[in-house]
Amino acid sequence: MMKTWQAGKRLLPMTAALGLLLAGCGREDLSVLRPQGPVAESSYGLMKLSITIMIVVLLIVFSIAAYVWIRFRRKKDQDEIPEQVEGSFKLEVLWTVIPLILVIVLAIPTVKVVFAAGNDHSDDKDAIKVKVTGHQYWWEFEYKDYGITTAQDLIIPTGKHIAFELSTKDVLHSFWVPSLAGKMDTNPDGTVNRFSFSAPNEGVYRGKCAELCGPSHGFMEFKVKAVSGDAFEKWIASMKAPESVMPEDPVLAEKFKSQCLSCHAIGSMPASPVAPSLTGIGSRESVAGILLNDDTREDGAPVLENLKTWLHDPQSVKPGNKMPNPKDRGLSDEEIDGIAEFLAGYTLD
């Protein structure tokens, strides 16, 4: 075993160089190659090791091939019959043993990481427990210990282990935050998956659904927002404090209640199984997971505008999603805009 480790070590300089090179690829909040937490880091370590080994293999194969093609190319009027070599026991053993060693060099750390404890923190008293539920095409996050449920934005404190319990309400989805950890499928009840990650640094990370789940599979995104411990406590507190949240105009309030709250929940209402909670939607990172609430960026827009886009035609934003068009529910354009304004102003402090 000593030997294989040494072989592994000899690959280190190349691994390091490769790491630097790959780190240039992609956005920090999205790319697998720029890990922002220990779990993604451990996958990335294996990736660097395996890429290094594989590049070595490729270089050997390519150079032998190039040499053979050039050196043994048939020349004009070359007509003698080449020796019909049967094979070579020594050589054949050589290229059985070398790949075997390379495989062992990769297999040992792989098995180690597979078993690495700490990837399941469901019994950890200190961990934040979040139940993730996949829906066509939105994400629900339930913090059982705090009795709150939110959607689309997963708020987590930095430095703490987040212990996830994953499942789905309909088809299979896969929960993936590339820069924080690899993905894990959400299976129906009975085969619930558990795993965990942590984010040392504050920031907003992009999450995706990685299992084909219907037409809007590609739009089933979410955001992971890592905040300081204090900010997290404050967020929890404001989520728990049920405010009077209703549009001021009584007609609008009535419409909102009868047409929207039949599926959605806000404030202290019990979470709805069919639609995302709207509590504090005005302060979320995005509307519907994909319309970015950031007017400083060219692919973003103010939250009000995004809400209007969504409410005026949900199908055109996310084809195949399950929300009825408010117009078909008898809301006029003005009423829709009014509700959008109300929601945009519904923020948590």
Place this chain on the structure above:
Amino acid sequence: MDWITTVDHKKIAILYLWAGGLFFGIGGLEAILIRIQLIKPMNTFLDAQTFNELITMHGTTMIFLGVMPVIFALMNAVIPLQIGARDVAFPFLNSLGFWTFLFGGLLLNLSWVMGGAPDAGWTAYTPLSGKGYSASHGVDFYTIGLQIAGLGTLIGGINFLATIITMRAPGMSFMRMPMFAWATFITSAIILFAFPAVTVGLVLLTFDRILDANFFDVAGGGNPVLWQHIFWIFGHPEVYILILPAFGIISEVIPTFSRKRLFGYSSMVFATILIAFLGFMVWAHHMFTTGLGPVANALFSVSTMLIAVPTGIKIFNWLFTMWGGQVRFTTPNLFAAGFIPTFTMGGVTGVMLASAPADFQFHDTYFVVAHFHYVIVGGLVLGLFAGLHYWWPKMFGRMLSESLGKWTFWTFIIGFHLTFFVQHFLGLMGMQRRVFTYLPNQQFDTLNLVSTVGAFLMGVGMIIFLVNVFLTSRRPADAPDDPWEDGRTLEWTIPSPPPEYNFKQTPLVRGLDAFWKEKMAGHKGMTPAEPVGPIHMPSATILPFLMSVGIFIAGLGFMFSRDEFSSSIMSFLFNNYIVTALGLLITFGSMLMRSLFDDHGWHIEPEELEGR
């Protein structure tokens, strides 16, 4: 009519080739549409539903209907010749296998015009493929079409097993068999063990959808992950069903154009068997993220990595076959040369994927898309091109144009690497697979554009190949028996194209590379193992065609048995299973005919053989 009733393996090979070409073309068009949609972010060229249908049909068509028949075409054309046989073991079954395959494929593609193609991915994961989430008949076309086509594949596989076991020419022991025959033998064995699994899976899914069974429905006590296991227990060996024949082809082409025997023949045989064996043990590496737990993930990780060892043996043996030889870059050998580095790149990404914790990141991203296209297109399709150019003169008596062949090669392979190399990076940068579009500003835009441009270049390569085929077909059929001059195996000892009976006299095999051995001994041809005598030939028959039509009708009937039609006659016919029964009646009636009326075939007399 001749083509519908033929039982001659050489004609069936050509039928497989045309059918495969047709489906390959359809799958290729689907691919181009997919790439056009992904050329830029938030593209609206296709809608989401159509896109999902296209990716589903592209994958299904390419794997089951595009490359499989081309593999079967080459096997049919070459195997009996290579082992010195006059036909396959069961010519009637051979024809039946083709027709069920064709009608299954047609049924599947009918979905485009009959109200919606399957849309749950070629892997058809439940519950998305269940009736609750895929309400059109799309997935029914998938289950029933593949069931029928799979029947043909299974029949074909069993036929090759029997042929290779029982019909080798005198002197051809297993260890003297050409590598392509070995590959066919092992591939057929994999088919024999793997296809029953998918047959069962498809039956269960059909029952779930049409008869409201609950095999994969949690609410009814079923389990959707069960589908994944069944699918991949078939699906993983399936990828070896695809690649082993390519290995076989490369092992024929490289020695011929290096003028050397295959380096390490026995280790090649051993490696092939080992790959097939390991191929059955690693299915769950497609399911690392399903939550199998660390023990299963560790085991499947390591067993998957082990496949790299026999694969490596093969690659180095090919390289050392050329070492010390006289390498000639004809079109077939150019494709074989392109195969080695390209396939190796697909192999090494496979080993990377095998590391489970790393696969948590790779899985279901464009990295995987790149990986399997490197093995399937960069490995198998390049192999098939090598084989087609190599054996074309034997199949059709005409040499394909070498210069057009080289153009095909260069456009295709450059296009290929442009298309798929960048996809590794797309995956690593966070692009999931099977997305109908993507948001801007994720740094995916340029790479996707490059990928689409590459796809068009590959398309150009395919068109040049078709032009080559067309132009060649108009030239006289004057290819010599041994057109590459350095042929080593038995197929090069007989005329191109071979006569109906292949060998006037069964040859006597005196070693590996039987023909080469005779040439080195100064002989012009093979020593016959028997005197000239009457040759028994099977009769042509339309029954296999009719049986397949029957199954096709029965499949359609079953699929629509629960539908309400606007016309009451239609409802009556379908809802009472009358259409289904009619189809089955045709099939079983034909079977009955076959068993009641003995057909002893016919003979070609010695005078006729000599009179040629």
